[in-house]
Amino acid sequence: MAKKTKFYVVWDGHNPGIYTSWPECQRQIKNYPNAKYKAFKTKMEAEDAYHGQFGDYIGKNAKPKALAQPNSASLVDVVWDSISVDAACSGNPGVMEYRGVDTKTGTELFRMGPFAQGTNNVGEFLALVHGLALLKKEGKTIPIYSDSKIAMGWVEKKVFRSKLKRSYRNEKLFFLVERGLQWIKDNTWENEILKWETKNWGEIPADFGRK
Secondary structure, eight states, X not given: OOOOOOEEEEEESSSOEEESSHXXXXXXHTTOTTXXXXXXXXXXXXXHHHTSOGGGTSSTTOOOOOOOOTTSXXXXXXXXXXXXXXXXXXXXXXXXXXXXXXXXXXXXEEEEEEEEEEXXXXXXXHHXXXXXXXXXXXXXXXXXXXXXXXXXXXXXXXXXXXXXOOOGGXXXXXXXXXXXXXXXXXXXXXXXXXXOXXXXXXXXTTOXXXX
C-alpha cells in the first residue's frame, strides 16, 4: 500500500511555504530559531492554514484537534476522562517541545519549549512528569496517557537514562530534567500511567502533527 502524502506548512522558516515531504520541511526549519510548522493530511487543509494565522494551528490558542468519540469501535478501550502528553523534536538532538492535553477534547493544558538540543525521549519524560505534577496539584486521580514506553519506564523506575550530552545550549533543559527527576523521587501519585496504543487508536491526542 502506498504511503499517503502529507503536506507540511512552514509559516516561519528559511523558505516559508507548503512542502510534500518531511525532509523538505526539515531543510526549512533546521537551525532556524523558533520555526513554526505543522503537518496536514490534505492539500486543502494545508493551503487554508498557510494563508491563515499560524496561531490557530499551533500554540496555546490553537483550535482543539478533532478526535473520534468513545462510541468509535476502535476506541472503546480509551479512558476519555484523562490527559495525554507528547513531545516533538526536529532532529536528534534538535529543537524540542512538549505538551499535555485533555484526551477527549484536545484542549491544551500545558506547553513547554521550544528547547535547543533536546531529544524526543527527554521531552516525553518531561511531559509525563509535568502531567503528573499538574494532576497532583489539582487533586485529580485520572489517568495519564503516553505513547513512549521509554519515558514510562524512566518514570516508573524514577531514573533518567538519556545519552544526551549536556552543553551550554541545553542547560535550561537539563535543569528541568533534574527538577523533574527530583519531583518523582520525592512524590507519589495515584494516577495510572497508560500506554496510548497508536497502532489501534491513531496518533495520541497531544501529538503535534508534524511528521
